[in-house]
Amino acid sequence: MESDVLVVDDSAAIRKILQRVLRQTGMPIRAIHEAGDGQEALDLLKSHPVDLVLTDINMPKMDGIQLLAAVKAAPQWRHIPVMMVTTEGGETRVAEAVRLGASGYVRKPFTADQIKEKLAGILKPAALQ
Amino acid sequence: MSLHELMVDLIRQSSANVFSTMLGVELEPGAAVIENGTPEANDGVVSFIGLAGAWIGTGSVSCSPTLACRICSAMLMVESTGVDEDVLDAVAELTNMIVGSIKNDLETHLGPLGLSLPTVVFGRNFRTKSAGTTEWTVVRFPWEQETLVVKLCLSPAEKSHANCHMMGQTCALDV
Numbered sequence: 431m432e433s434d435v436l437v438v439d440d441s442a443a444i445r446k447i448l449q450r451v452l453r454q455t456g457m458p459i460r461a462i463h464e465a466g467d468g469q470e471a472l473d474l475l476k477s478h479p480v481d482l483v484l485t486d487i488n489m490p491k492m493d494g495i496q497l498l499a500a501v502k503a504a505p506q507w508r509h510i511p512v513m514m515v516t517t518e519g520g521e522t523r524v525a526e527a528v529r530l531g532a533s534g535y536v537r538k539p540f541t542a543d544q545i546k547e548k549l550a551g552i553l554k555p556a557a558l559q
Numbered sequence: 560m561s562l563h564e565l566m567v568d569l570i571r572q573s574s575a576n577v578f579s580t581m582l583g584v585e586l587e588p589g590a591a592v593i594e595n596g597t598p599e600a601n602d603g604v605v606s607f608i609g610l611a612g613a614w615i616g617t618g619s620v621s622c623s624p625t626l627a628c629r630i631c632s633a634m635l636m637v638e639s640t641g642v643d644e645d646v647l648d649a650v651a652e653l654t655n656m657i658v659g660s661i662k663n664d665l666e667t668h669l670g671p672l673g674l675s676l677p678t679v680v681f682g683r684n685f686r687t688k689s690a691g692t693t694e695w696t697v698v699r700f701p702w703e704q705e706t707l708v709v710k711l712c713l714s715p716a717e718k719s720h721a722n723c724h725m726m727g728q729t730c731a732l733d734v
Contacts, residue, residue: 441652446635517659538656539580
């Protein structure tokens, strides 16, 4: 089954890199949606249900921790795996993300293999070739 | 080890790691100095990020337009020939990763620190100045006949509070 993925980062450069990495994973993808902050991501989720969210933490308007909390608080979205891809590596931030239900945490700078490895652990084996 | 020496080490490690991981470029160790006084004039791209907490400061990455285009080309795997939005965004994200990694390592010595969003400036013959800051730790990395400059300034927001964190003590919260 093909998946819809949402990539959330205020950096267009990182969104492009993550799109490229996602296409390389072998994961069957129908569409990759993009948002520049947490609020834009929530607005997009209302009209485009997705199967996976990759999000930065430090963003304007609404940060990734607030986005994660909002996704996990909504019954219609709480099943969606959310992976944090961020420069933030402080123990407090990581612990907060885990407590709120983040499925994975990758620190920037990242390699394509690190993203693929985390995704393999998050998604069902059938989702990855 | 002094704070300046620690910052030089962290700038070198972080810059090398970001370049190697995101750009596939092995950066040579850069020469480090302390800069005081009036900053020199810039031509090209400068990206800043603020640090805040018990210690406050700024991290910056600056380079020529040519180098900024090379960074964007290597990061996004596209041909960049002029400084456009993609190039500015790539330099901003590079700064975010370099200064963010430094911040994560500094937190073990200085306590929790926050990171602002990056701001990028592109132009000719401009000077930059952080209010109240006179001393910068500067590392100049040579890369293909050009120079990438990474700078960091840091000072205690409040001396007694910062000392508590440096000595690993818990401190009372001022209300």
